[in-house]
Amino acid sequence: MTKKKMNIPLFKVHMPGSVMKPLKEVLFSGLVNEGVQVMEFESRLRKLVGNPFTMATNSCTSSITLALKIAGVGPGDEVITSPMTCVATNAPISNLFARPVWCDIDVNTGNIDPVQIEEKITGRTKAILFVDWTGIPADLDKINAIGRKRGIKVIEDAAQGIGASYKGRSVGCISDFTCFSFQAIKHINTGDGGALSFSDENDFKRGKKLKWFGIDREATKDSAGNWKGSRWDCVIPEAGYKFHMNNIDAAIGIEQLKSLSGILKAHRRNAEYFLKSLNGVAGIRMPKIAEGILPAWWVFMLFAERRDDLSRKLAERGVHSSLLHVRNDIYGCFEGSSALLPGVEKFQDCELCIPCGWWVGKDEREYIADVIKEGW
């Protein structure tokens, strides 16, 4: 029997009603910039990630820019990176006047292929940058071992991967830098916002200054949090950015964090269901998740023959599906950097993302699987 048509979006903005009270308090407090709410949000985030060297920022794009800057990336340098990601991963390379060197990916996960990273290292390589695609952690041990061996900093874009873990360790505790996003449609959001985790305390201290013009906020305030003398009476040895989070976003973030474990459970429950129920369906291939990896499953990715036909069929039945991103090396802003990447080509031909978020319940996931199993 054909089930009643549902309408299931690929993404949905999570916003608990409980944000209203703290938000109202902040809005009329006269203290909307970085202050106690940001400190509270950071303290909760540090516990969640398990890394004390974690700070809030105003976006993941800012976090990536800061990480590249602290890794020493500047004009003319090379950054080894994956083209199969959001352009936000790679735009900061160009904005620092450096050059992306594209690396191929694992066709089973969409993540960067560590073997190819080594082959692409030159004397100008300053950083290795990669995404945890859809929240599936990349091969973090191998990538970080290469970085350590060659003296190159490793930057992990975990915009889609908050709460994921790798061999028992949380994402955010492993690479030199891990960048998170709290943009509107991520697992949790702060309107817009981000975070950056560091493995090195000195990098963390530098990051805290660079996120606010290069000023050491702690050195310019007394123990009660009041400005010592003039707020601009300070030493700025290195020019920074305006990348800090504000109290309005942090007030939302504090409430959002309370829901995160439930959100992650729902995403994982749905992904586990799809992995089992769609396995072996003709015309479909499942992603392969290595032993010890617990993805955050921001969306569920599968590989389909005649992918566009399947996507059209799903749309007709009210299920939104989509390619997550397209290869970044096609964009004019990276002109002159193209490379032959057979893995990327194969992946982009058949990859399709379907909804698996907290808004997808038992009925919805069964409906999606049934529509796919009917064929297309």
Ligand SMILES: Cc1ncc(COP(=O)(O)O)c(C=O)c1O
């Ligand atoms: C993989 C990836 N990196 C970076 C970003 C940028 O995040 P933000 O919007 O917080 O700057 C996104 C967000 O869409 C993303 O998906």
